[in-house]
Amino acid sequence: MNFRRENRASRTSLFDGLDGLEEGRLRASSSYAHDERDNDEALENLQDRVSFLKRVTGDIHEEVENHNRLLDKVGNKMDSARGIMSGTINRFKLVFEKKSNRKSCKLIAYFVLLFLIMYYLIRLLNYIKG
Template sequence: MNSRRDYRSNRAALFDGLVEGGIRDYSSHEIDEHENDRAIDGLQDRVNILKRLTGDIHEEVEMHNRVLDRMGHDMDASRGVLSGTVDRFKMVFEKKSSRRMATLVASFLALFLLIYYLTK
């Protein structure tokens, strides 16, 4: 009886790597390599997605920088125009004989604001 057990255990040890139909199972080393290859493929996909995402972010940042530069130039130009206008108003208000001019400017300004709000 002992010999039968030995025969069965020897037979199991001999055919341990085989499955039905003669197909051999992969060794643990081959399985680890296969899993590593899948993990590498997954990481490459993620890296490609991140590259595309950072490229899109870079383009958007460049676009915003251009918009901010244009807005800065426009603000500088409007600051120049506004300072000239303020200087003219100072001259108008410094002269005592030009009270009528100040009233006229204020009425034009009020009229302009009224028309602006009505059209908006």
């Protein structure tokens, strides 16, 4: 009998807010209204989060597009610089193919080196005096 009492008590607590069910009307219990209010608040909170995430992803997409355009421009400029450098290297190869051109380039390089050494020696002497 104890089991029947517990079963009846749990059944009563289960259908506690539904007293008017047999009469054809249904009354919402306070816990149901409270649950609905909590659900509405949670739904609004979720909508706010979704809209925030949508804005953030939109901003990220915009940044990615800007960076892609920038990288394309940099890539194009690097390609043009590569073309210029390869042309310059080809010209140097033409100059250094002949021995006479090689000797004259060495002579010019020695003069430039001598000039730089003299320049730094003069600066060093002025630094020591001053």
